[in-house]
Amino acid sequence: MTRARRFPVLAAALAAALALSSCSSLKGIPGASAAGDYLQQKTVQSATQVGENAATAALTGEFDKTASFTMEQEFFLGKTIAATVVSRVSATALPPDHRAARYLRDVGTVVALAAAEQREATDRPYPLKGYRFILVDSPQVNAVGMPGGFVVVTTGALRAVQSEDELAAILAHEVAHVQRGHVLWPVERAREQEHMTSTLLAGTDPIVHAFFGKVVTLGADFVLDRGYGKSNELAADAFAARILAGAGYDPAALGRVLGRLQGPAAQGGFFSRHPPAADRVAALAKETKAGAAPPPARAARFQARARTLD
């Protein structure tokens, strides 16, 4: 930005800072604190509005990539979204050393590494602390990937899949969303739209605080309910099929599990209703060819480990 273009922004920020300073120096005068409250209220309203705008943009595919987050910033945002998602899906998780949780982690790690080997320059950096595959106790059939590499899978989903390849397919779709950065686009969009308010108020703590809370809610809404729009879902499916092939799993497992598990029990996340499953299965069928049947040892360990829930 040139100096000439920067000046109005700096002048506006200075004016806003002076206005706030005046407010604070007028404590005790009727109406002064009300002005500060008014500004803060307006900011919270603004943050709410940008959330709605970002949601609309996601559904219509109107995302432009802009300034990005570091892996550390993504981690802190993702950790908070993950806790919010866990609270909405289930109050409990299986212990990390439960046999089924360890199996989920093994399959997830294979998928994550196969995805990393197919990394593209515009992808998100690999998660700061690696992926975390969290198995939560819920009858819902659901799986959601979040910024920072947090992937929540329900026991309902683990019961619903019929093979290790199908489990890997669900995880590959979620890892694809994380690696491609689909999860962060609504947040980046919201940040862009919120920016002017933050600049004018010089990034005061209440503003930053309100915005962080808003994007956490926004992120949880997207991963659980809203999905990322048709183009991103299809892109995640296509990338997931390549991940599966790279790992040695059957790429056609994704189409199989999508086609079979639609219905009232499948809720949001992996089973986003945008676009309909029939469209996703049809798109996958064009690009994938069924792989060989899994070897007996893979089928046997699936029965021995994933079925320890029953």
Place this chain on the structure above:
Amino acid sequence: MRTRWIALTMLLAAGPAPDSVIVKREGSRVMKGPRFFGEACTVSVSPGQAVRLLERRGGWGRLSSPGDGRCWLHESTWVDRKPGELVGDPATASQRDVELAGRGFSEGEVARFRADHPDLAPDFAIVELYLSRAPETGSAEIAAFCAEGRLGGGR
């Protein structure tokens, strides 16, 4: 003496050499070949550590050390974004994006969020339990897991 200071200043200003990278993420895998589905080296690298690359192949770099030139590190270990780095079409971004990038996405803001939402304490506890006790499966175990299930692309 003055020449030495100038040389030292230039050295510090230059930062890492072009074939050097800084390890960013935790739990990085150091492999004996340029692939994840194979045998791991017994050495390790840590976040913040500068390592020199002898060659690059695909997304992999062969380390000078540790490993005496026999170990490989994947770019996912060191590739990160700068705060506010512009990606995609630069025409859609602006200096304003850069100024705002990541503001508030910090450990401190997470703590404030938690203080505002005490009802989420059990859920944060679950996430932290998995963070501390459920890292990705280690390279040796993954190699065995892949061999048993005939995975890893037959590599």
